[in-house]
Amino acid sequence: MSISRRHWWQAALAQALGLGGPSGLWAQAPMEANPFTLGVASGAPSDSSVVLWTRLVPPNPYRYPWADVPLEVRWELALDEGFTQLVQQGRHTALPALAHSVHVEVTGLPAAQRLFYRFRVAGFISPVGQTRTLPSPQQEVGSLRFAFASCQRYHAGHFGAYRAMLADQPDLLVFLGDYIYESGGRVGEFRGPISAAATALNDYRELYALARSDPALQAMHAACPWLVIWDDHEVFNDYAGGPLQGQARWGSVARRCAAYQAWYEHMPVSPRTVLGGLQALLTGPAALQVYQRVPVGRLAMFHLLDTRQYRDDAVRCGIAGLFKPEDCDAARDPARSLLGREQEAWLQQGLQQQSPAHAASRQHWNVICQPTTVSPRLLPVWGERSFSDGWDGYAASRQRLIKGLQQHQVSGPVILGGDIHEHWAAHLHAGPGPTQGPIVAPEFCCASITSRAFGGITSAEIMALNPHVQFSARQQRGYGLVNMTPERLQVQMRVIDDVFKEWPSVGTAAAFEVAQGNPRMRRLG
Structure with missing residues (x-):
């Protein structure tokens, strides 16, 4: 069926924004190969909803008949892996303007329910994913x-840490940033193509597609x-976001917008993340509200922060982003903020709701999820110096x-971070x-999946x-694993033996326990 570009663009926006559209508008373009090569994912769970994700990818990204065609994708959600007990099913329009990514936010679901999902398009069926409501x-x-x-x-190694994580069978995964590295691939790296740093939308899309081609990552997503939250490398190293208007020394607005769009296209996040809706994302510039609160029953409240x-x-103290804290008054300036005033106020409001005055409704634990170390961190470089890019540069x-x-x-505060590769x-x-x-x-930061210290x-x-x-x-790659009950939480620092193995061995470098009501950690073993 041949339709004008303007016609399908308007209808695609209407479909994506939930405004309806004429039935049977999209022809099912022929597909010569399975388009589900990036796998499936779920995210943004609540007690009654979850987001299902996939992206349709052609075998040849430079020549395929459905490049500019919106595609109708069918999705199914069931109680069993054989899909004999369907809970919900529906259709979603995958837009070429969003790289044929699919974000289905399924609502009206029962709480604390394990579920299975899959997608269909043009006779192809995706891998089956497992998810759950909270x-x-x-x-x-x-x-x-x-x-x-x-x-x-x-490019730094296999994502074998995810194979180890699969065996640990977590109910949930919290990703704390640097899903891709915008710097591209360099000569002599372990794997992946050589490429220049990402600056345009297609550059970022290619990096996400490259990461998601890893079978261990696909398996963990499923x-x-x-x-998920982000850090700097989803855009570029050590950037400070600020408003999306104007030209800053941290790079062009166009580059930030491209990076933000590619992140949205490849993350299992709600369309509500995009402030102003998908139309704002497509016509830009748009802002994404990454920070959020996620309750898991009365057990835990996750506070996910956007520090970018x-x-x-x-x-601008010191040398190459490293400064002596005692010599930098600007780092202590109370007018400066790492989170921005609006997000800080939002966080304080959330913490207030976890006070004894709200004992009947507050959670046992409050997990503050952000990309790096909140506690001070000195490095033995040119004396004793701190990074200006982290909380040390925003001491107030x-x-x-x-x-x-x-x-x-606040009941049971715990801080999680990453970024420092240790x-x-x-x-x-x-x-x-x-x-x-x-x-x-207590604060726990995980080692990197692959990135070197x-x-x-x-x-x-x-x-x-x-x-x-x-x-x-500092010299081992891995992840963190948390077992939590109302009375205590235990944190294992999981490590793999070799980042260059697809199937590495896994062990625990250290384990700690924190009792409810006492923030002092105790090392186990």
């Missing part, structure tokens, strides 16, 4: 197992729902977070010094400079 916010939950991960540079889009510019933001946790007497377990103290004042929260610094050097750190492992 318990209702008022439901008591006996236990939760979840993993957390970050920093998966495709195994459980993901909660709203931050002030990095301080950190103090406002600490004050909120203390003032509201396992790190530390106590966040009230301050002003790294070990001064009471312990406010920075420089030749040893874990012993890190711990000598940072007495609040209880554990550091």
Whole structure:
């Protein structure tokens, strides 16, 4: 069926925005090969909904008959893997303007339910994915197992850590940023094509498609729902987002918009993430609300933060982003923010709801998920220096977070992070010094999936400079695994033996326990 570009564009927007459209508008373009080569995924779970994701990809991205054709994709959600007990099914229009990605937010589902899903198009059937809805916010939950991960540079090694994670069978995965690395591929790297740094939409799309071609990552996406945030490499190294208008020293608005769109196209997030709707994303510039709160029954509240889009510019102290804290007044400037004032206010409101005044409804644990280390981090570089790109460069933001946790007497605060490419377990103290004042929260940062640690610094050097750190492992790749009950949580620092193996061996470098009501961690074993 031949229709004008303007006609299908208007109808596609109407379909994608839920405004309806003429039935039978799209011809099913012929497909010469399976388009589900990037697998399936689910995410953004709640007690009554979940997002199902896939993307249709041609075997030859430069020549295929359905390049500019919206495609009707059928989806199915069932109680069993054989799809004999369907819960819901429907149709979704995959738009060429969104790289034929599919985001189906299925609502009206029962709480705490394991489900199976798949997609169909032009006679092809996708792999089957497994997902689940979460318990209702008022439901008591006996236990939760979840993993957390970050920093998966495709060119640096196999994503074998996900194969190990699969065996751990988490209920949920929290991804803390650096899903791709915008720098592309360099000569001499372990795998992947050589490419220039991403600057345009197709560049970013190719990097996501490359990452999602890894079978271990596909299997992990299909195994459980993901909660995702971003860090810098989804756009470019150490960028400060700020408003999406104007030209900043951190790069063009067009580049940020392209990166944001590609992230949305490849993440299992709700269409509601795009502020202004899909029309704003397609006609731009658009902002994405990545920060959110996710309750898991009465057991845990996940606070997912965006430390990129709203931050002030990095301080210009020191050398190459490394500064001496005592010599940089700007890092302590209370007017500067890592989260932006609106997100900070949102976070404080959420923490207030976890105070004793809300004892009848608050969760046992409050898990603050953000990309890096919140506690201070000194490095033995040119003396003793901190990174301006992290919370050390926004010390007033950190103090406002600490004050909120203390003032509201937040139940069971725990901080998760990534970014630093090492396992790190530390106590966040009230301050002003790294070990001064009471312990406010334990902090656990996971090693990278593949990305190498920075420089030749040893874990012993890190711990000598940072007495609040209880554990550091810089030379191993891996992820974090958390087993949580109302009374306690246990964190395992999982490590693989070789990032260059598709099927690595896995072990636990260290394990810690935190009891409810006592933020001091205890090492196990």
